Amino acid sequence: SQQGEEDPQALSIQEGENATMNCSYKTSINNLQWYRQNSGRGLVHLILIRSNEREKHSGRLRVTLDTSKKSSSLLITASRAADTASYFCATDPGGSEKLVFGKGTKLTVNP
Amino acid sequence: ETGVTQSPTHLIKTRGQQVTLRCSSQSGHNTVSWYQQALGQGPQFIFQYYREEENGRGNFPPRFSGLQFPNYSSELNVNALELDDSALYLCASSPPGLPPASREQFFGPGTRLTVL
Numbered sequence: 001s002q003q004g005e006e007d008p009q010a011l012s013i014q015e016g017e018n019a020t021m022n023c024s025y026k027t028s029i030n031n032l033q034w035y036r037q038n039s040g041r042g043l044v045h046l047i048l049i050r051s052n053e054r055e056k057h058s059g060r061l062r063v064t065l066d067t068s069k070k071s072s073s074l075l076i077t078a079s080r081a082a083d084t085a086s087y088f089c090a091t092d093p094g095g096s097e098k099l100v101f102g103k104g105t106k107l108t109v110n111p
Numbered sequence: 112e113t114g115v116t117q118s119p120t121h122l123i124k125t126r127g128q129q130v131t132l133r134c135s136s137q138s139g140h141n142t143v144s145w146y147q148q149a150l151g152q153g154p155q156f157i158f159q160y161y162r163e164e165e166n167g168r169g170n171f172p173p174r175f176s177g178l179q180f181p182n183y184s185s186e187l188n189v190n191a192l193e194l195d196d197s198a199l200y201l202c203a204s205s206p207p208g209l210p211p212a213s214r215e216q217f218f219g220p221g222t223r224l225t226v227l
Contacts, residue, residue, distance in 0.1 A: 033215065040199060042115075042220035043154070050213060088153050090216075097142065097205060097214060098167050101153030 006089055006105040014110050019076045021105040023089030024069075030092050032065055032072050033099070036085045043088065046074075079109045115140075115204050115219035123225045124192050132187040132222045134202030141207050142166070143185040144216065145177060148199040160185055189224075197226045 035043040062075040090099040146154035156169040160179035174190040203216040
């Protein structure tokens with residue numbers, strides 16, 4: 001079963017614009033991780049946010065976590081064509097390190 | 112530092128056959144997890160190995176089995192292949208020494224298995 005649900009399923013923007021993706025989950029977590037996947041290849045780890053954190057930044061990425069709403073968002077600022085990929089959130093219910101993924105958001109950044 | 116590697120990259124098998132996929136974890140990482148990703152879906156957890164012992168299993172039948180070796184590399188074996196086993200199989204490793212809340216998982220490039 002898939003706990004995380006990303007929203008929207010697909011997003012198309014122009015280069016330079018910001019992209020926001022949301023993730024909702026169902027059970028308590030230790031952390032939430034965001035990954036990027038290009039064309040059905042391996043997952044690239046983007047950022048991990050712990051359950052006691054509310055916001056985290058890494059370069060052009062900003063992640064927020066609201067444990068009361070069981071939701072997270074990933075913001076990519078000043079997007080580039082190279083950001084075109086599928087983005088997944090993954091949670092570890094109960095701190096088991098057995099990640100549960102959503103179906104992902106497919107982001108297209110048009111040059 | 113070498114990342115997670117997997118072999119082979121692609122594999123084509125026929126229904127009923129058996130397959131072995133291999134994974135070398137990132138240097139020093141003693142936990143290895145396997146995931147199955149069907150087309151258009153997110154990865155689904157198959158099982159995890161820690162210090163050569165299975166440390167949890169997802170909702171997959173017993174014909175999915177695995178091994179972890181003393182050097183922390185790992186194998187995924189699938190017997191009696193079915194058409195629905197066609198997927199990208201991903202291996203991930205995570206380092207020791209951090210609390211679970213801070214432990215990132217690093218993924219390999221995957222093995223694409225096609226069952227005809």
